[in-house]
Amino acid sequence: MKAIMMTAIGNPDVLELQDIAEPEISTATQVKVRLKAAGVNPVDTKIRRNGLLYDNPLPAVLGCDGAGEVVETGSAVSRFKPGDKVWFCHGGLGREQGNYAEYNVLDQRWVSLMPETSSFTEAAALPLVLITAWGGLIDRGGLQSGQTVLIHAGAGGVGHVAIQLAKLKGARVITTVSSEQKAEFVQALGADEVIRYTKGGFADAVNELTDGKGADLVFDTVGAEVFKQSIQATAHFGRLVTLLDPGELNLAEARIRNLLIGFELMLTPMLRDLPEARDKHVEILNQCAQWLEKGQLKTHIGKQLSLAEAAKAHELIETGHSTGKIVLIT
Known part of the structure; x- marks a missing residue:
């Protein structure tokens, strides 16, 4: 063969x-x-x-x-x-x-x-992206109807199915993308708000959209720098789940916010x-x-x-x- x-x-x-x-x-x-x-x-x-x-x-x-x-x-x-x-x-x-x-x-x-x-x-x-998105949002993230979730890289393989799963769970979805074309794509999938990545980051935009509260759940599919910035975009007592190794970080703000930090690697089983x-x-x-x-x-x-x-x-x-x-x- x-x-x-x-x-x-x-x-x-x-x-x-x-x-x-x-x-x-x-x-x-x-x-x-x-x-x-x-x-x-x-x-x-x-x-x-x-x-x-x-x-x-x-x-x-x-x-x-x-x-x-x-x-x-x-x-x-x-x-x-x-x-x-x-x-x-x-x-x-x-x-x-x-x-x-x-x-x-x-x-x-x-x-x-x-x-x-x-x-x-x-x-x-x-298969891999569905299992990954489910694990990050539902099994590790505990996403509930009515909560706000921030999904990074919403136009990507995992991100574009994560948006749909989150909407099926009854969540409000904020997502980040890198272009206007991708913004239109994720809106068609059901994303409620879309943030374009900029040099200034995304945390301020998320907090503005949530009246200063932050997202109940943040799902990081990108990596260390995005994970670091995501701490400031996660609500107090919220959850921050990543697919990747966040590297060496100062977690003082995460501790003050009482965040639950989770890792999703669907290959583990x-x-x-x-x-x-x-x-x-x-x-x-x-x-x-x-x-x-x-x-x-x-x-x-x-x-x-x-x-x-x-x-x-x-x-x-x-x-x-x-x-x-x-x-x-x-």
Whole structure:
């Protein structure tokens, strides 16, 4: 089968299209999937640049997100049959094969039926960002109806679904973007107020919009400098959740505000082999599938590329200016 192999640690040109052996079912509860599309996420680029998350040798197939059709099942598989359209977040971290390939094999426990209204491209774009946004807003952030949430980088892969999930929870959504085009995009998704990033920051604008209170929950998808500024934009007794390492910080103001600070890394259940936590990921996909089928949730595909163009997909993500998701058609 065709697959994109990460042949070394480095720039996007270490990703090479190669012919490798198809994976085969090795346990009774596995399914084999003919992949139709693979989502590309920032974590893929970080692994390519910094190394696998497991102590295994290269080459390796990257890509956590996949969507495709079941073509074979193990003898004990009860949830799926050949022909089923499925989506999932599995592999691509350096241990199990990822989804930049034509086929993958995984346990039925980690697979969900695709939303009936979604294409393979749309389905492949969503698992990691949906689980991440849900974890940050709901599991770590405790978002409640009527609260105000500040979502950073609302036009990005995680941000654009986080806005929609927050609105489904009944929250008021403030979001930050870098351009007028992105501002129009997030408003169409339901954002109530949009703040353009400026050299002066965003905290003053958030506090003005909230009558000096700040946001009940701030969801940082950007990194250290944004996290630091976000402390001033979070309400007293509020919550500040980040996807990234905030680095060395003076947390005196956060302490005075009695903030709950949380971290969201949706890869933890895979990295630490926590099956019950991974079950929750499948539950999230099942719930989101219902919302997608009702038209209450949607994804934006910023770019659709062929499998052979994986290096180009990584280059686009590393510019930091993509809108929505990038997907490889396998």
